[in-house]
Amino acid sequence: MRALKLDARRINTISWFVRFTFLLLLTPNSCSANAVWTAYINMTFYVGDRMLSELGETGIFGKGSxxxxxxxxxxxxxxxxxxxxxxxxxxSLGKGRETWFALIERGGCNFTQKIQVAVDKGASGVIIYNFAGTGNQVFPMSHQAFTDIVVVMIGNLKGSKIFRLIQKGIRVTAIIEVGRRHVIFMNHYLVSFAIVIVATIAYFIFYQIRKNRMARIQNRRWQELIADLKDAFGQLQLRVLKEGDEEITPNGDNCVICFEPYKADDIVRILTCKHFFHKDCIDPWILSHGTCPMCKCDILKALGIQLDAEYALELLQEIMLEDLNDSESANDQETNNEVLSATPYSLE
Ligand SMILES: [Zn+2]
Ligand SMILES: [Zn+2]
Structure with a gap:
């Protein structure tokens, strides 16, 4: 019998604790609680000539109790x-001068007001039961301190049941004892704050990863475009002018970009339209204009390159920088290659 009673008490405690924990997260009243005390309530009532008793850790003390x-x-x-x-x-009190608990429903006014009315009427304790529809959920009530009065909250189902019994004329007595202390390390504001912080950090990590990924993709595309351009320019023939070539006779043409006459040892690039210009003049021109300065033939298109004009300058600078580095290292190794070392940049 004793073992059964203890088991029931343990199960009751576990279910109570689950309900209580859930409630702590949802009830604003719990936000400043650091430690709360449960209450063991032993209720006794008579049905006919049978005495029935219910014991459980079913209440929770108010903060000022x-x-x-x-x-x-x-x-x-x-x-x-x-x-x-x-x-x-x-x-309605009986004739005897026994101690009594006021059984009060939550709502209508604050806890302090309710307790004060009961105290003024001479109650030794106040049992407040929760709103209808909240089952047996309880929480530690915030109220003004009453040093000599015991104030506990019980669930709505339990409170309503006691009320109905009393309405039927059944005498219900209770022994309220201090139960166990529970320390609440985190209130629900702290939990909300932690959630916001974690979500913010997660967002920034996600954003940074996405940004880095986009940058890598962009960089890869950029490198591919440079490689394509180099290949394309590689298809355009280069020629070093020599003494005796017809282009450098007094009747020969000037380069239409720099207006200088062609001289021996000038490197010229021959376009797909067969027009030729100084390599150093035509390469940047093609990148920025895309067309032959003489016949407007679309050179890049003819080489299968589609280039957005707004990137041309940036692309040109990058190619120049890259090729400058290449030619410097090549110059260190192959000092006999005078054409490469003398050229500020090369698209080949
Ligand atoms: Zn020129
Ligand atoms: Zn042309």
Whole structure:
């Protein structure tokens, strides 16, 4: 019998604790609680000539409650509502001068007001039961401190049940004892704050990863474009002019980009349209214009390159820089290659 009672008590404690933990996260009243005390409530009532007893860790002390053991008869207020907000609320007490608990429903006014009315009427303790529809959920009530009065909250189902029994004329008594202390390390504001912080950090990490990935893709495309351009220019023939070539006779043409006459040892690039110009003049021209300066033939298109004009200058600078580095290292190794070392950049 004792073992059964203990088992029931343990199960009751576990389910109570689950409900209580859930409630702590949802109830604003719990936000400043650091430690709360549960209450063991031992209720006794008579059905016919049978005495029934219920014991469980079913209550929780209010934050300003006295923490001590109290016993007494449970008395609800007279009248239609059990809110006990009005100072004139009456409690029908028996003839004896026994200690009694006021049984009050949550709502209508704050906890302090309810407790004060009950205290003024001479109650030794106050049992407040939760709103209808909240099952047996409880939480530590915030109220003004009452050093000598025990204030506990019980679930709505339990409170309603006691109220109905008393309405049927059944005498219900209770012994309230201090249960266990629970320390709450995190209140729900802290949990919300932690969630916001974690979400923010996660967002920034995601954003940074995405940004780096985009940059890598961009860089790869850029490198591919440079390689394509180099290949394309590689298809355009280069020629070093020599003494005796017809282009450098007094009747020969000038380069239409720099207006200089062609001289021996000038490197010229021959376009797909067969027009030729100084290599150093035509390469940047093609990158920025795309066409032959003489016949407007679309050279890049003819080489299968589609280039956005706004990137041309940037691309040109990058190619020049890259090729300058290449030619410097090549110059270090092959000093006999005078054409490459003398050229500020080369697209080949
Ligand atoms: Zn030129
Ligand atoms: Zn041309």
């Amino acid at each position: 006295a923490l001590k053991k109290v016993s007494g008869i449970i008395v609800p207020p007279d009248g239609k509502t059990q809110h006990v907000c009005h100072p004139n609320t009456n409690f």
